[in-house]
Amino acid sequence: MAAIIRAADARHALPSYDGGTARLLQWADQPPDKETAMSAACATCGNVYDKAFQVTMAGETYTFDSFECAAHKLAPSCEHCKVRILGHGLEAGDGRFFCCDHCAEKAGVKGLRDRV
Structure with a gap:
């Protein structure tokens, strides 16, 4: 099961990695919408965080405030x-x-x- 993980802020972009079960990207063609990511609540704990990131897995996109919350959910x-x-x-x-x-x-x- 592959996942795409995107940081909401270029200062916190993730290194490129193309293997395993997740694909970590600095940016695809366009960076994710920072305003949307910043205003979205974490899918696990509900926290709204300015350095949130999004994970797309099995066609569903989730916003998380930490890798801990992402791991707990996915x-x-x-x-x-x-x-x-x-x-x-x-x-x-x-x-x-x-x-x-x-x-x-x-x-x-x-x-x-x-x-x-």
């Missing part, structure tokens, strides 16, 4: 220990996510291994 949780998975994690064939092979095995899933 990152999958480990099926066993319930932590948010911010790294690669592991996905079982049935669509369940795990933070590591230990948690997968504790949940009865065999054969998954962490990538090193």
Whole structure:
């Protein structure tokens, strides 16, 4: 699942990164509308912040005031220990996510291994 993340202010633009599950962009063709981003409330906590950023994932655009709020709203949780998975994690064939092979095995899933 790919995501596009944009900073609301050029001073806080994110470095270019083209891989993994998210694409971080300094700017696409046009910077996001700063006034809109500044007046939009965080999709997780409701805070209005002048350095907010937007994430577009699976066709939906969200505004966040912090990466913590973005992770809380968008990152999958480990099926066993319930932590948010911010790294690669592991996905079982049935669509369940795990933070590591230990948690997968504790949940009865065999054969998954962490990538090193």
